[in-house]
């Protein structure tokens with residue numbers, strides 16, 4: 779991947795794995811962590827937060843993006859997602875749509891408990907997306 783420092787990727791991976799330990803996931807027992815790198819070089823993290831009303835669950839990726847917005851930034855360059863799986867899992871459709879709002883050209887790096895990583899662009903995950911230009 780062009781222009782993104784390997785050390786920064788490893789830092790994002792470390793932070794995604796670390797924040798997954800704070801996941802509130804008593805129902806799925808599937809802790810996920812996400813780390814967003816912004817254009818300014820800052821990192822914002824999030825974990826999944828479930829609820830007894832199951833449909834109110836918010837994924838780690840969206841919580842990381844919302845954390846970024848709350849701190850006054852809006853340009854996503856990379857999202858690293860950690861799932862506790864033997865092979866990497868890509869973000870769900872809702873999270874793809876939310877990432878698209880702030881990082882249509884973002885790189886998504888999915889890491890897991892195994893050695894494999896999945897690296898794709900958001901555009902590959904969400905082709906022909908609905909975005910603000912669709913409202914014009």
Ligand code: THU
Pocket residue numbers: 803806808810825826827828835836837838839859868869870873
């Ligand atoms: N989850 C995430 O946080 N991110 C994903 O990319 C996939 C799913 C969460 C939602 C729920 O708390 C648990 O993982 C099982 O779906």
